[in-house]
Amino acid sequence: MGCGVADIIVAEADPLHLDMVLTTLRRAGHSAVGFSSKDMCLARLKSGLFDLMVADYCIADFDGGAIAASLESQGLEMPVIGMVREGCGCRAEGAVAVLHKPFSPADLVVQVEKALAMVRGRQDACDG
Numbered sequence: 001m002g003c004g005v006a007d008i009i010v011a012e013a014d015p016l017h018l019d020m021v022l023t024t025l026r027r028a029g030h031s032a033v034g035f036s037s038k039d040m041c042l043a044r045l046k047s048g049l050f051d052l053m054v055a056d057y058c059i060a061d062f063d064g065g066a067i068a069a070s071l072e073s074q075g076l077e078m079p080v081i082g083m084v085r086e087g088c089g090c091r092a093e094g095a096v097a098v099l100h101k102p103f104s105p106a107d108l109v110v111q112v113e114k115a116l117a118m119v120r121g122r123q124d125a126c127d128g
Helices: 015-027 038-047 064-073 105-127
Strands: 007-011 031-035 052-056 080-085 097-101
Touching: 007 015, 007 038, 015 031, 015 052, 015 105, 031 038, 038 064, 052 064, 052 105, 064 080, 080 105, 097 105
Parallel strands: 007 031, 007 052, 052 080, 080 097
Antiparallel strands: none
C-alpha cells in the first residue's frame, strides 16, 4: 500500500547507482528524474515542483547537504532522503531519513513511502 504517485528528484553522481534508484522509484509508481551534476540538479529544482528529493551526501562538490541547504535558502520546503556510504564520515544533516549504501530497492521504497506519508500527514493537518 503506497502513498500515491510522487514527483521525486534524485541527486547521485554515480551513473549506475542513479539508474538503480530511478528504476526503483519508477517501478514503485513514482515520477522520478535524476541528475549527476549539482548545477543541473539545482537548476531543475528551480524550474519544477517536487514532493521529495533523494540525494547522495558523500560526494565532494556534490554534497546532498549543500543541495538541501540551497533548497532552504531558496524557500523551497521539501523532504530529503540522504544516501551515505559506510565509513565516509559524512552525516545526512537535514535529511528526514538515511539510507546506508549499499541498500536494497525495497529499503528505498520503504523510506520514500514513510517520507511521503509524513509530508502528506502534515499537509492533511494544515488542510483540516
